Amino acid sequence: MMVRCGSCRNQFDVPGPGRFTCPVCGSVNSVRAAPGAAPPPAAQPPSTPVPRPPDPxxxxxxxxxxxxxxxxxxxxxxxxxxxxxxxxxxxxxxxxxxx
Ligand SMILES: [Zn+2]
Ligand SMILES: [Zn+2]
The missing domain is CATH 2.20.70 (Ubiquitin Ligase Nedd4; Chain: W;)
Incomplete structure (x- = not known):
């Protein structure tokens, strides 16, 4: 998962939540679980079929x-x-x- 260093804004990849040292500036960044991860898509409501006009x-x-x-x-x-x-x-x- 990609995290952004809080000090230098460098983005680096980490395997998961934890504390990681920025490879650029050495600042320790705490990574929380799935920060900013999009929530799982909600179940789409069944599309309402367009009502067919009744036959004449x-x-x-x-x-x-x-x-x-x-x-x-x-x-x-x-x-x-x-x-x-x-x-x-x-x-x-x-x-x-x-x-
Ligand atoms: Zn940094
Ligand atoms: Zn008849």
């Missing part, structure tokens, strides 16, 4: 003909996979059709 709710529609519920895409009208009936989803505004 999948648009579901229920077929009026057979009560079959299924997920639809961004379409105004979906075809029921169960009975084949056209089911309006309401997810897209239908353009008014001239009647």
């Amino acid at each position: 709710p999948s648009p579901r529609v229920t077929c009026a003909e057979c009560d079959f519920t299924f997920i639809v895409g961004p379409v105004a009208e979906a075809k029921c996979p169960n009975c084949g009936a056209a089911v309006p989803t309401g997810s897209v505004e239908e353009s008014p059709e001239p009647s």
Whole structure:
């Protein structure tokens, strides 16, 4: 471990705590255990995962003909996979059709 002489500021290496004579100026330096040693790193708290935004709710529609519920895409009208009936989803505004 490196210690600094209190008299001449010379740094010299010592095997451990004790009293050591500075090789430069002859001053006796008392070396304490691990002076200025960094404390052991504290246990890092578990990193908080970034909360993932919830998935947008999948648009579901229920077929009026057979009560079959299924997920639809961004379409105004979906075809029921169960009975084949056209089911309006309401997810897209239908353009008014001239009647
Ligand atoms: Zn010295
Ligand atoms: Zn159906």
